[in-house]
Structures are given as structure tokens and as C-alpha cells.
Amino acid sequence: MTKVKTAGLIFICFSLLQGFVAALNCTSPTPKSLFDALERELFPKKLLRPVKSFSDTLNVSIHMTVVGILGVNEKAQSMTTFIWQILEWNIEGLSWDEKECGTNRVSVPREKLWIPDVSVAEFMDEDKSPKTSYVYLYNTGRVFDDKPVRVVSSCQLEIYTFPFDIQNCTLTFGPHLHVAEDIRMIQGTTAELILAESREVVKTKGEWELADIKSAQNSLEITEGSYSEIKFFIILRRRPVLYVVNLLIPSCFLITLDLFSFLLPPQSVDRSAFKMTLILGYTVFLLLMNELLPVTGNTIPLINVLFSVSLALMVASLLETVFITNIQFSSSQYSAVPHWLSVLVLRYLAVVVFLPPKQKSNRITVSLHPPARGPAMETSFISSRDLQSISGGTTPEKPPPEPEVALDELRKLSRDLTAIRLQMDKHLQGTKTSQEWQMIGIVIDRLLFGLYIIFISVSFITIVSIWIWNNSFVD
Structure with a gap:
């Protein structure tokens, strides 16, 4: 009885040491002999996880290589890539002698083995990649x-800096069902080696280029348990040359033309017509280039803001031209300029645009005998006397002596010339109200011209800075 118990204990210990399957014994170093052994020891157990006991954890090593970047869809927030996925794991207890069986590895049908259910968590579409029928099985188990895997994955795209944007998309590899106690994901190689290998074999040379690859070990905690995952961060950089040539450069040309239109005389009708033509051309340009701009519901690209502000400035410059033209031709009919507007524009904004107010003239008109009444009234009075003297309606007074008559006539002539000179000055210089309105128009015109220069300068510096930062991106 004691011998029977001892033999049973030895048998149980031997069975535990055997592992999932026993070592294969080949009758000859031929493929038939090896497959017979596999058919006998391994293939019938393909439904079970290849571990010694249920409490053991199976380590699955993963290696990935990016072969192609097929596209990035900003509207659908997705990325399409083509990768090589390499999984490696051990079958507990399986081994054979290379000399006895004739080889150290053999390809076996995938359906004959237990395969871990590793998938990409960000999958958004059906896997249309070509199917592989075989896996390699080594003599060490x-x-x-x-x-190959064609991955259509979700990716939160940030297009604020379009077309100089850099996208960071994640591919998370892990078992779909098995928790971390059953399957543990292990990274096979470093991210630097994956990046170097991917850059050597990548086939696509389209809009996007592979900038960097990073990886991280992750554990997903949910109610059912913990899941082991490996995250790969695929960092893509857009090639902006196409958009710079087709979007930014034509837009800058049109804005520059509108800028130099300020050099045209504001009272000229050609200036407003020129600006209207530019606005029409810029609108047509935006409609034609609308298909090149990305569309998302979350973020507005900075280039869209640039185009909108440019169009707004063009419209503002046209409205300002209409305002100035109206002032030039109708300012004499306006009422007096409000005091607050005069102070704001002529005292403060004029200094900002380097247009200080004109100095008052120091010329003084001296009259030895200023008239008691206004020039117009005096002229009217003189005309009445002359008419009465000519018509003979009244008897003229006795003429004074000859020297006094000459002096009186000279005084009359001086008053008439003074009135004529004042009327001519008033006609040539305009009224004070008209001059103030015209000065306000000039200040506003120069202020908008300065804002245009600042906007174009800041936009150009921003675009160049983002471009330089994008091209020098190194992690």
C-alpha cells in the first residue's frame, strides 16, 4: 500500500514537471515524424491556454513596425496605417531535440495552435489586411x-497649427478578453529600434511623415479586472509645402496689394473700385481653396482665423475708403464735429499715427481803420450809395474839398479789397468744421494703414516661427 501511494505521488510530480505538454520524441529526423509527435502531444490541446496551471500568467511579447501611413481623416478623427505585428509566446513544457527531429523550427497552421486574442483598442473599421495561415514553432516551445495589419484607428487630431501641425496618435495593443492574470503584454524591443526600422521600410511618401514613436506599459483597470496593455504613440508631421504654395502665398499677395492700395489718393474713385475687386478676388480664392482646409467640430485652424481677419480688414479698408471719399466731397454739409470725437482722433490718435495737428498760423492782418461793421454789410452799403448817386434819386451832398474825396475813395477801396480777400481765404481753406472732418478721415486712413502693417508683420513672423519649430521638432 505504501509503495502504491509513493508511485502515485511520483507520477503526479512527474506530470506537473512535464508542463502543458511533454517533450516530443521523434522516431526519425523527418517532417512526418515531427508532425506526428505534434499531432499527438500539442494539436489536441489548441483550445487551452498553453500554461502549466490556470493560475499561471502567459507572457506575450509584442513588436511592431510601421510600414505605411495611408492617411489621416480630420473630419472622422481617424488614422489609417499599415503595420507588421509580431507576437511571441512560449508553450509551457514543449521542446524537442533538433538532431532527433531534424529541425529547430517548423511552420504550422494557425488553426492548430492557441492564439492570444491581441487586438488594437482604437480599431474603428473592419480589418481588411491580408490573412496569414501559418506561424513558426521553435524547438524551445x-x-x-x-x-500584416491594416489599422483604421481613432485619433484625436489637433489642427490648430494647420498646415504645420504634428499629430500624436495612439495604438494600444492588448487582449480583448483575458485579464492581466491570464495574459501579460511585454514590449519586445525599444521604441528607438522600432522607429529606426520603420523609417527604413516605410513605403508611403505622401502628406504625412513619421516623426517619432514612443511606447509605454499600461494597465487598464475596470470592474471585471485589470488588463495588461502596451501603448505605442505614433507621432506624425504634416508636410506643409503644398499648403504654403496654394494657400498662404496667394493670400499674402492679395493682402499686400490691399496694403499698397492705401497709397492711392483717398478722394479717387479708382481706390474704392480697386479694393472691391480685391475683395471679390479674395472671396473666390477662399471658395476654391475650401477643399484643402481641414474640417472638424472641435478646433478652428489658425489659418482659418488668418483668412477671416484678412477678409475683415479688406472690408474695413473699403468702408474706410467710402467714409473718407464722402468726407472729401460732402464735409461742408456736416454739422460740427463732436467734442469727444475731436479730442479722441485729433489729439490722441493723430499722435499715435505720427500725424500731429497743424500749428496755427502766426500771420496777423493789420488794419489802420477797422470797419465798424462786417465786410459784407459795408460792401452792401457802399453799393447802395453808389446806386443812389448814379440813379439821381436824391441830391448829393456838396462834395468836400478835392484831397478829402481822394482819401475817402481810397478807404472804400481798401475795405472792398479786405472783404474780397477774406471771402477768398474762406473759400480756399474751407470752414473749420470741414477741415476737422477731413483731418479725422486722414487720421483714420493712416491708422488702418498702420494696423495693416502690424497685422501682416505679426502674421508673417508667426507663420515662419511655427514652420521653423515644426521642422526642428525633436523629441
Whole structure:
């Protein structure tokens, strides 16, 4: 009885040491002999996880290589890539002698082995990648599963700096069902080696280029348990040359033309017509280039803001031209300029645009005998006397002596010339109200011209800075 118990204990210990399957014994170093052994020891157990006991954890090593970047859809917030996915794991207890069986590895049908259910968590579409039928099985029990995968994954795209944007998309590899106690994901190689290998084999040379790859070990905690995951961060950089040539440069040309239109005389009708033509051309340009601009519901690209502000400045400059033209031709009919507007524009804004108010003239008109009444009234009075003397309606007074008559006539002539000179000065210089309105128009015109220069300068510096930062991106 004691011998029977001892033999049973030895058998149980031996069975535990055997692992998931026993070491294979080949009758000859031929493929038939090896497959017979596999058919006998391994293939019938393909439904079970290849571990010694249920409490053991199976380590699955993953390696990934990016072969192609097929596209990025900003509207759908998705990225399409083509990768090589390599999974490796050990079948507990499986081994064979290389000399006895004739080889150290053999390809076996995928359906004959237990395969871990590793998938990409960000999958958004059906996997249309080509199917592979075989995996490599080594004499140490190591399984090597290499297959191509076409991944359509979700990616939160940030297009604020379009077309100089850099996107960071994540591919999370992990088991779909098995928790971390059953399957633990292990990264096979470093992210630097993955990046170097991917840059060597990447096939696509389109709009996007592979800038960097990072990786991190992750554990997803949910109610059912913890899931082991490996995250790969695919960092893509957009090639902006196409958009710079087709969007930014034509827009800058049109804005520059509108800027130099300020050099045209504001009272000229050609200036407003020129600006209207530019606005029409810029609108047509935006409609034609609308298909090149990305569309998302979350973020507005900075280039869209640039185009909108440029169009707003063009419209503002046209309205300002209409205002100035109206002032030039109708300012004499306006009422007096409000005091607050006169102070704001002529005292403060004029200094800002380097247009100080004109100095008052120091010329003084001296009259030895200023008239008691206004020039107009005096002229009217003189005309009445002359008419009465000519018509003979009244008897003229006795003429004074000859020297006094000459002096009186000279005084009359002096008063008439003074009235004529004042009327001519008033006609040539305009009224004070008209001059103030015209000065306000000139100040506003120069202020908008300065804002245009500042806007174009800041936009140009911003675009160049973002471009330089984008091209020198190094992690």
C-alpha cells in the first residue's frame, strides 16, 4: 500500500514537471515524424491556454513596425496605417531535440495552435489586411506570429497649427478578453529600434511623415479586472509645402496689394473700385481653396482665423475708403464735429499715427481803420450809395474839398479789397468744421494703414516661427 501511494505521488510530480505538454520524441529526423509527435502531444490541446496551471500568467511579447501611413481623416478623427505585428509566446513544457527531429523550427497552421486574442483598442473599421495561415514553432516551445495589419484607428487630431501641425496618435495593443492574470503584454524591443526600422521600410511618401514613436506599459483597470496593455504613440508631421504654395502665398499677395492700395489718393474713385475687386478676388480664392482646409467640430485652424481677419480688414479698408471719399466731397454739409470725437482722433490718435495737428498760423492782418461793421454789410452799403448817386434819386451832398474825396475813395477801396480777400481765404481753406472732418478721415486712413502693417508683420513672423519649430521638432 505504501509503495502504491509513493508511485502515485511520483507520477503526479512527474506530470506537473512535464508542463502543458511533454517533450516530443521523434522516431526519425523527418517532417512526418515531427508532425506526428505534434499531432499527438500539442494539436489536441489548441483550445487551452498553453500554461502549466490556470493560475499561471502567459507572457506575450509584442513588436511592431510601421510600414505605411495611408492617411489621416480630420473630419472622422481617424488614422489609417499599415503595420507588421509580431507576437511571441512560449508553450509551457514543449521542446524537442533538433538532431532527433531534424529541425529547430517548423511552420504550422494557425488553426492548430492557441492564439492570444491581441487586438488594437482604437480599431474603428473592419480589418481588411491580408490573412496569414501559418506561424513558426521553435524547438524551445517559442511561437513566432508575424502578420500584416491594416489599422483604421481613432485619433484625436489637433489642427490648430494647420498646415504645420504634428499629430500624436495612439495604438494600444492588448487582449480583448483575458485579464492581466491570464495574459501579460511585454514590449519586445525599444521604441528607438522600432522607429529606426520603420523609417527604413516605410513605403508611403505622401502628406504625412513619421516623426517619432514612443511606447509605454499600461494597465487598464475596470470592474471585471485589470488588463495588461502596451501603448505605442505614433507621432506624425504634416508636410506643409503644398499648403504654403496654394494657400498662404496667394493670400499674402492679395493682402499686400490691399496694403499698397492705401497709397492711392483717398478722394479717387479708382481706390474704392480697386479694393472691391480685391475683395471679390479674395472671396473666390477662399471658395476654391475650401477643399484643402481641414474640417472638424472641435478646433478652428489658425489659418482659418488668418483668412477671416484678412477678409475683415479688406472690408474695413473699403468702408474706410467710402467714409473718407464722402468726407472729401460732402464735409461742408456736416454739422460740427463732436467734442469727444475731436479730442479722441485729433489729439490722441493723430499722435499715435505720427500725424500731429497743424500749428496755427502766426500771420496777423493789420488794419489802420477797422470797419465798424462786417465786410459784407459795408460792401452792401457802399453799393447802395453808389446806386443812389448814379440813379439821381436824391441830391448829393456838396462834395468836400478835392484831397478829402481822394482819401475817402481810397478807404472804400481798401475795405472792398479786405472783404474780397477774406471771402477768398474762406473759400480756399474751407470752414473749420470741414477741415476737422477731413483731418479725422486722414487720421483714420493712416491708422488702418498702420494696423495693416502690424497685422501682416505679426502674421508673417508667426507663420515662419511655427514652420521653423515644426521642422526642428525633436523629441
